[in-house]
Amino acid sequence: MKILLVEDDKKIGEELSFQLELLGYKTSRVENFEKVIDDFNKSDFSLVIMDLKLPYKNGFYWTSEIRKVSKVPIIFLTSASDDINLISAINYGADDFIAKPFSMQVLHSKIIAILRRSFDFNDVDDLKLKYENLVLDRDKMILEIDSKSIALSKNEFLIMEILLESPRKIVSREKIMDKLWATESFIDDNTLTVNINRIRKKIKALGLDNLIHTKKGVGYYIK
Template identity: 45%
Template sequence: MYRIFLVEDDEVIAGAIADGLTRWGFEPYICNDFQNVTEEFLACDPHLTLLDISLPFYNGYHWCSEIRKISKTPIMFISSADDDMNIIMAINMGGDDFVAKPFEMQVLLTKIQALLRRSYDFNAQQETGVLEHEGILLNTTACTVDYKGKRAELSKNENKILAILLEHAGEVVSRDAMMNRLWETDCFVDENTLSVNIARLRKTLASIGITDLIKTKKGIGYMIP
């Protein structure tokens, strides 16, 4: 059962969120001491924190920064201060998502589930060295990709590129970001070489029936929808 640490000073809102979380099978823990949020965070040891911006004593940005000093646990801001500056500030301070008040409980719960899935299900896949996406299985250790009973061997660069794109499925990965990741593994490639590797990867995937998986976003990068 996932534990959710709720830092919200409005008792009515906190109670409503806690009730919704409980109905969906989560274990909510409502913060009571807004001068010692970090201590309560440690006592709860949550899988995810819901954090308001406007709080007594210190604001949510302060506590996000303090939590980030001791934990990488996902943090989702919930606040009526939903202008662009506050959203940018929340993410820059270490937040992973932002939900504007007022919100439908169904929307909040859906976003919580998505953030937990990204944070924990994918980490579990990383530990086994296997990434899965719509029936496609990438074994990053063996450098193989399987699909509908067929298997293809991948080069080191192809393996890394596919892993990066699967890690960020649904997001555009810039060419610069991709090359930086390849550089970290001592496989530096320039832009032209990256294009060649993408083309080779597409051809390899097509050989086992995977077509149109990697989309090009002209002038930006690549993505797996």
Template identity: 45%
Template sequence: MNKIFLVEDDPVISKAVVNHLTMWGYEIKAAVDFGRVLEEFLAFDPQLVLLDIGLPHYNGYHWCEEIRRRSKVPVVFLSSASDNMNIITAMNLGGDDFIAKPFDLSVLTAKVQAVLRRAYSFQNSINFIEHGGVMLNLSDASLTFQDRKLDLTKNDFKILQILMENAGHVVSRSDIMTRLWESDSFIDDNTLTVNMTRLRKKLEEAGMRDFVVTKKGLGYLIP
């Protein structure tokens, strides 16, 4: 399990980030004493640090420099001070990425995974596809949107995977049928329609209306 150390002064943001990343399988610890961030970092020994700039006692730049003297662990800055000067300073001090507040938790998760992929070669890392705030987890065949996790059937998962892999492009019915049943022969065309109807109902009930669009005579599209 990948370990993430969060240094965030806003308790509301901190709680939301901890809950969301925990749901995605990360072990995450939030800093408790902002005067002893380095000690807490060394004791936890994480694979990634999420670091706010505006902190009590010392700012995030100070702690990034302290961490960099002892570790090459990836550091991702989180801050509402997202002007060019702050971003450049963060990168020059050893930051690996910069996420401006306010941010979408799904985007945060995607950025975290991208940084971990670049920094390490974890074979058991969570793989996912993200589009428009909707995240398809390839490890457990689930879908997450606005902190709600949906369990998918085998066909739900395969349909969403091929559509999200080709987001912005129409996928033909025959291509989807081949993906679902390994063949587009001897399959009643209505079977795909039934599967699509059930999937769309599930998505709509979770607040994802029109996530999948029908292109009459062509196929389906996630715009």
């Protein structure tokens, strides 16, 4: 899934891009705010996050321009959270609205909900992450293999997601903790170890005693 970020505040744009990529999305940031539609047409985006107050022309204008050529989902991101702006955003073609300052957990929930409504996930199966015959269901937060399944807590799910996105590759402890912090799960090094041990105990019920391996002093990997 690739997301176009239309945000003129460089610091916010860079941080938003960083956090979304930790969550597994690909992002592209608009640099020339006179030609937003040109950046949009350069790639096949699954979602647009659009700021309201932009140089040259505002987010309402660019939303209406995108709507002339695409039905891609658009989330408005703005500090102007009054009802008039909300109504205007919807009237111009936005699908949702989130006010600054915002929680990444709330934004991520909105992204998942919009993508689920907008695309046929039964066909593209984007809500399921697969490794061999193991399936991580992103919608239900469960891990499945053959006819067996286990439920995961939020932190357990996020850890399994980042490991399964790069199977057989070592994922550093720092990268895992960055992802958890991005969703406001404020954990430290010791808490990460506890969560990994809990996952290992849970997946034994699936017959996966040796799924998660440790690279001492570095991180973890799936094999």
